[in-house]
Amino acid sequence: MERTVAQSSTPQGRYTLLPSRYSSEDILFCIDVDTESLVEMKVTGPNGRPITRLDSIKQAILLFINAKLSINPDHRFAFATLTKSASWLRKEFSSEVESAMAALRLLSADSSSGHADLTQLFKIAYHEAKKSRAQNRILRVFLIYCRSSIRPQHQWPVTNQKLFTFDVVYLHDKPGPENCPQKVYDALVDALEHVTEYEGYIFESGQGLSRVLFRHMCILLSHPQQRCLQDLIDIPKSLTKKSPTADSAPGEENPAASSQ
């Protein structure tokens, strides 16, 4: 599989930071607004009000954007929605948080869509990626998908021209006789491997916990040009006190790298 490998690991997977291409990102969020986005999360909001998946998704996107801009204020964001197919919500890429907030306010759930076709999304991304590259930027498509029984399809051709990175967050119901989230997940993985330029990441959760979603969003902050393979992700690292060894005296260095 022709995949552009990030330049920041030794063969043993140890982290290095060699001088390399470091492009600002254009990130296109594509949010699934099928009725399943209105499924309630496990935790309730203040005053016991229920929180839907879409509410959590909006909050998670704001978290992501704010964090990304704290790291590098040059990253930009645009928005699309997914019903039967993808369509623009806010087309212009912008690095203004206010602009993202305004776009997210427009986000609302649609009726049940039946099927999900990603072809248009990939077409849009391909076209936008060419514009990004002309400005020395890289394009990333960030799909947030909510349907537990509908496998997304696409008719994107096999091509060596992979111009954008593809990340997925999948929120679903617990597996049962009436649904097939595992099959949906596998279809998302296939689509990811089919189109992504740099290593793409996919995270799923059926727990309905916002903080799990937020945690995944933070891992997805990873810059595509600096990623390791998903199997080797070692973050977040836990900040726990290293237990003192039996023989250590004050001032003696503990050679252990970290404890988890």
Added chain:
Amino acid sequence: MAIDTVPPLIAAQLNYLLSHSPLPIKVEQMWSGSKNHGLLDRFTLVIPFCLDYIRWDVIYNALYPLAAPDIIFGPEDESFRPYYAAGEEGDLKSPKNSMSDWNCKDPTRLLSLILELRELYMTYQRKRVGEVEDERLKFELSTIVSREGIEMYMSSGIEKTEEVKFALPLLGVDINKMVTGCPWRQKQKIFLQVIFPVGRKYMSTPSAPRLKLVASPELKALFSIEDFRLPSWLDGMCMAEYLPILEGLLQSQIVDAVSSIDVRRKFIVALAPLFGRPVEADPVFCRKAAFLTSSGVFTFLVHFSLPLQFPKQQPGLMLQSSQHFNPSGAPVKSPVITEFPWSPRWESSEMAERFFDYLVEECLNFKKYCNESLLQQR
């Protein structure tokens, strides 16, 4: 009836100028030459010159689209008359220039005209400076006139004292090539601006000129012009003596700045075994790195920012929650933390370990800070 649009031929020429100009020329204002049509056919261009700006008004006429525009120069430059050869009345051999050979349909014309006029303006200013009756200035001019890329400017006026301003490009070395993986699309340049008062009277010790360093803006990722202390201009010095001293100092500081990139790089790499792979780090100048860590179920980001004087100057540290949000939905951030154990003499691995130990404790305070800020919102 104001239409408020720019006629297409004019727009094409102006857009071409703005996107293709080798210098950062800007449009300051646009207006219409006539109340009747309201089309915007006049504008002011702000053009970099001698590390400052000159303003020229470009006057098209929307009713006569085939004609070349008029250019109105600044009030100090009444004697600047490009394209007026001496004895031009009835002179059949007036030189062909961008104005006489105007093609309104060619979008490149305005830019060529402006660049040509700017060259002529440079020659005009050189002549004015050369004519100044100041022996010291004449001498200074003679020592630098062979340097490439100099611009000079003579400012005068009833209220101002006469001054001559020089903009001198420094350092023949290509800084871009010194930085591995350099992302700068244009060559970074450093200039010295020197302003001499014009003194027609003889003075036993001529006063020192005003000096200022100016650099292209992207250079600040590597080197701070503001923090660079200009060597003193000693009594009786001249530019021919001062410039080599300045350039020597600048060169060695830039070489130091380039090697300090790897000092910062080493520190970021030393953090990875303890803090995990950073979610993003600057691989060329190594000024920033962000890590994702957790303490129990509390997940948060640790942002390091490394100053140019690292490790003499300590890093900036900031924490950002993934689970606590302020009323506008932004994740709660700590203020920039400065009170942590620090010594520039530690090895990078020890610096990393000390930060780890510090943050094991400090993240509990941060969690408390986040929870308190949520309570304050209720």
